[in-house]
Amino acid sequence: MSDRPQKDVADLSEDEARLELERLAAAIAAADIAYHQNDAPEISDAEYDALKRRNDAIEEAFPGLVRADSPTGRVGAAPAEGFAKVRHGVPMLSLAKAYTDQDVVDFIERGQRFFQRDEGLELAFTAEPKIDGLSASLRYENGVFVQGATRGDGSVGEDITANLRTIKDIPEKLAGSGWPEVIEIRGEVYMTYAEFQALKERSAAIGGQDYVNPRNTAAGSLRQKDPTITASRNLKFFAYAWGLASSEPATSQYEAVQKFAEWGFAVSPLMVRAKSAEDLIAHYRTIEAQRSSLGYDIDGVVYKVDSIELQKRWGYVTGEPRWAIAHKFPAERATTTLRGIDIQVGRTGTLAPVARLDPVSVGGVTVVNVTLHNEDYIAGRDSNGLPIREGKDIRIGDSVVIQRAGDVIPQIVDVLIDKRPAGAEPYRMPETCPVCGSPATREINPKTGKEDSRRRCTGELVCAAQAVENLKHFVSRGALDIEGLGAENIELFFAKGLVRNAADIFTLRERRAAVQEALAERREEQARAREAASGKTRKNVRAVQDRNYEGLDKLFGAIDARREPELDRFIFALGIRHIGETTAAALARTFGTMEELMRVGKEVAAAEDPMAAFPSIDGIGSTVVEALVDFFGNERNDDVLEALLVQVHPKPYVINISADSQVAGKTVVFTGSLEKMTRSEAKAMAERLGAKVAGSVSAKTDILVAGPGAGSKLKTAQEHGVEVISEDEWFARVGR
Ligand code: IVH
Numbered sequence: 117m118s119d120r121p122q123k124d125v126a127d128l129s130e131d132e133a134r135l136e137l138e139r140l141a142a143a144i145a146a147a148d149i150a151y152h153q154n155d156a157p158e159i160s161d162a163e164y165d166a167l168k169r170r171n172d173a174i175e176e177a178f179p180g181l182v183r184a185d186s187p188t189g190r191v192g193a194a195p196a197e198g199f200a201k202v203r204h205g206v207p208m209l210s211l212a213k214a215y216t217d218q219d220v221v222d223f224i225e226r227g228q229r230f231f232q233r234d235e236g237l238e239l240a241f242t243a244e245p246k247i248d249g250l251s252a253s254l255r256y257e258n259g260v261f262v263q264g265a266t267r268g269d270g271s272v273g274e275d276i277t278a279n280l281r282t283i284k285d286i287p288e289k290l291a292g293s294g295w296p297e298v299i300e301i302r303g304e305v306y307m308t309y310a311e312f313q314a315l316k317e318r319s320a321a322i323g324g325q326d327y328v329n330p331r332n333t334a335a336g337s338l339r340q341k342d343p344t345i346t347a348s349r350n351l352k353f354f355a356y357a358w359g360l361a362s363s364e365p366a367t368s369q370y371e372a373v374q375k376f377a378e379w380g381f382a383v384s385p386l387m388v389r390a391k392s393a394e395d396l397i398a399h400y401r402t403i404e405a406q407r408s409s410l411g412y413d414i415d416g417v418v419y420k421v422d423s424i425e426l427q428k429r430w431g432y433v434t435g436e437p438r439w440a441i442a443h444k445f446p447a448e449r450a451t452t453t454l455r456g457i458d459i460q461v462g463r464t465g466t467l468a469p470v471a472r473l474d475p476v477s478v479g480g481v482t483v484v485n486v487t488l489h490n491e492d493y494i495a496g497r498d499s500n501g502l503p504i505r506e507g508k509d510i511r512i513g514d515s516v517v518i519q520r521a522g523d524v525i526p527q528i529v530d531v532l533i534d535k536r537p538a539g540a541e542p543y544r545m546p547e548t549c550p551v552c553g554s555p556a557t558r559e560i561n562p563k564t565g566k567e568d569s570r571r572r573c574t575g576e577l578v579c580a581a582q583a584v585e586n587l588k589h590f591v592s593r594g595a596l597d598i599e600g601l602g603a604e605n606i607e608l609f610f611a612k613g614l615v616r617n618a619a620d621i622f623t624l625r626e627r628r629a630a631v632q633e634a635l636a637e638r639r640e641e642q643a644r645a646r647e648a649a650s651g652k653t654r655k656n657v658r659a660v661q662d663r664n665y666e667g668l669d670k671l672f673g674a675i676d677a678r679r680e681p682e683l684d685r686f687i688f689a690l691g692i693r694h695i696g697e698t699t700a701a702a703l704a705r706t707f708g709t710m711e712e713l714m715r716v717g718k719e720v721a722a723a724e725d726p727m728a729a730f731p732s733i734d735g736i737g738s739t740v741v742e743a744l745v746d747f748f749g750n751e752r753n754d755d756v757l758e759a760l761l762v763q764v765h766p767k768p769y770v771i772n773i774s775a776d777s778q779v780a781g782k783t784v785v786f787t788g789s790l791e792k793m794t795r796s797e798a799k800a801m802a803e804r805l806g807a808k809v810a811g812s813v814s815a816k817t818d819i820l821v822a823g824p825g826a827g828s829k830l831k832t833a834q835e836h837g838v839e840v841i842s843e844d845e846w847f848a849r850v851g852r
Pocket of ligand 1: 209210211244245246247248249250251267304356357418437440442
């Protein structure tokens with residue numbers, strides 16, 4: 117997972133986000149079962165934490181998509197802040213999907229069965245392109261546009277009236293006549309390829325942000341606080357439906373859309389009426405054939421029952437009309453040439469092969485590289501020569517088919533062996549690290565006895581790539597979280613020799629002049645690059661530089677602010693293999709101080725049987741103990757840690773052990789599923805606070821800490837009048 121380049125959350129489409137949340141929920145649930153129930157973790161803590169963080173970030177960006185079985189349990193989150201909320205007069209629905217011709221035939225047959233008693237009834241449908249944009253609802257009162265909103269969660273959207281007013285396809289006043297007094301016109305806001313390309317070029321010229329695809333850019337443009345920015349994006353709109361209406365605008369979908377056109381809206385010129393599955397599918401093929409020349413993204417064809425009366429009779433199921441279906445186009449594919457394979461070295465030394473491609477446009481996005489995962493994937497065989505499921509035998513020079521399924525991360529789905537250039541050799545993964553030259557080996561997993569699919573550089577701290585990645589990790593969000601010291605600055609300071617290890621970060625202030633020079637040099641370079649791209653001369657460079665010099669004090673301040681980090685963050689920041697945030701927190705709770713963790717770490721590293729020498733902590737198994745042994749057994753790490761601890765003083769993990777501890781001398785029982793600590797951590801904590809932990813509830817019990825799903829113990833406690841508190845209340849009471 118961590119080896120796959122991930123899209124920024126801000127760049128995800130709603131469909132991508134939905135798909136990813138679905139996958140994340142499944143992956144996190146599977147990891148939970150492996151860890152808690154089977155006691156056999158299948159992924160490292162870091163990977164687990166990364167999954168959770170990604171899930172959090174996507175949920176935050178798409179509150180409407182939070183799943184009922186969300187790993188955060190944050191169901192029903194509110195829409196994003198910023199714009200006023202608008203309740204739609206009639207909900208904005210989604211559409212059922214058809215992927216095959218048979219799905220379409222089934223849809224028509226369902227309709228025929230539903231209406232079969234109506235002898236002689238002829239079921240007619242419309243077929244129109246499914247525009248890949250954002251739906252919007254536009255309220256007109258007496259023919260005047262009064263309010264426009266996003267779809268939001270379908271019931272409540274956001275008021276983006278001012279931004280919608282900038283779209284030329286949306287009339288301020290309806291033309292013609294015969295419109296209902298009140299009507300919500302619905303349709304799709306989208307951006308043409310030409311407009312998208314122009315924006316990208318304008319942005320590149322000023323060194324601005326990159327834009328991923330027209331749909332996300334249209335979404336971003338609609339959510340601008342300043343409507344003049346929206347106006348500059350030249351968005352388009354097609355009207356295709358209506359919501360609330362004081363009177364029906366038409367008796368059929370086809371006529372309604374004709375009326376929308378008369379009233380001044382842009383409507384799709386590709387809508388037809390048809391009666392059979394055959395005719396609908398024929399129109400689907402016609403539209404599909406035109407897809408690449410339309411100049412904007414469409415992702416399928418929508419079929420709707422034409423008669424409004426029959427639509428009403430056929431009705432709805434959970435958020436979708438029964439009377440309509442979206443016949444999706446297959447994932448977009450494109451063929452290109454694989455020019456080379458680059459190797460990226462990760463924080464733990466993993467060699468990640470990435471294919472360098474001739475740039476190719478797949479569904480409106482230019483793809484220049486794709487991950488190749490590992491050498492088995494490239495070879496199409498595992499280390500024993502056995503074919504592997506996803507493997508492809510990929511060679512440099514090959515023609516490869518790239519797919520973006522449901523818009524997600526592009527991947528190679530096929531290699532065109534017929535087109536393979538003569539003499540193309542099977543790819544061989546380097547056996548030395550391309551960055552530091554140390555041997556790169558495939559480890560044997562002691563549990564399975566199998567070779568790991570990934571090759572790792574053994575250079576550790578000698579390897580510049582690993583060192584830089586470790587530094588980036590050290591300052592990252594879950595770790596020391598140093599504001600203003602992101603990946604870019606770390607790379608710069610490393611390259612200039614200003615920061616070689618974590619301790620150096622804290623002495624940067626002493627090298628102020630050199631830091632200033634490094635930053636200035638980079639700004640010069642960037643300015644030159646921008647100039648070259650735009651052909652314009654430099655006016656504002658000086659002003660920007662002055663601002664950034666002030667930024668330097670801010671940066672040093674942010675570094676100083678982290679000189680006393682929480683112990684769990686500090687342990688996590690060290691980047692010890694297999695120690696993610698959860699494990700780091702368990703270690704902090706167990707050992708209390710860094711000194712104690714180091715003492716035990718050293719002791720265990722020197723022990724004959726490390727597993728036996730390590731205290732038993734719930735959730736910490738042999739993988740983590742071995743990682744600790746590797747880390748604390750490596751003398752080079754001693755020097756690094758020693759230097760670091762001169763600069764940084766992690767706060768001891770204090771639990772309030774004072775005699776007046778609210779739980780000292782009390783008998784405590786834990787029940788239900790605890791969410792913030794494991795059962796044995798809970799026990800250890802309570803005991804350190806002077807409490808006695810019992811396994812069952814009796815009249816002698818003082819406190820029952822009950823998590824979700826508490827059963828008979830809770831009942832017994834209530835019968836005995838025992839005080840019952842939640843896990844959060846427990847933490848409050850013990851001062852955590
Ligand atoms: S009709 C009750 N027609 O697709 C049906 N939707 O998956 C309401 N869309 O949220 C939608 N083109 O954003 C309809 N010609 C079209 C469409 C279309 C694109 C989008 C719309 C909707 C989504 C449903």
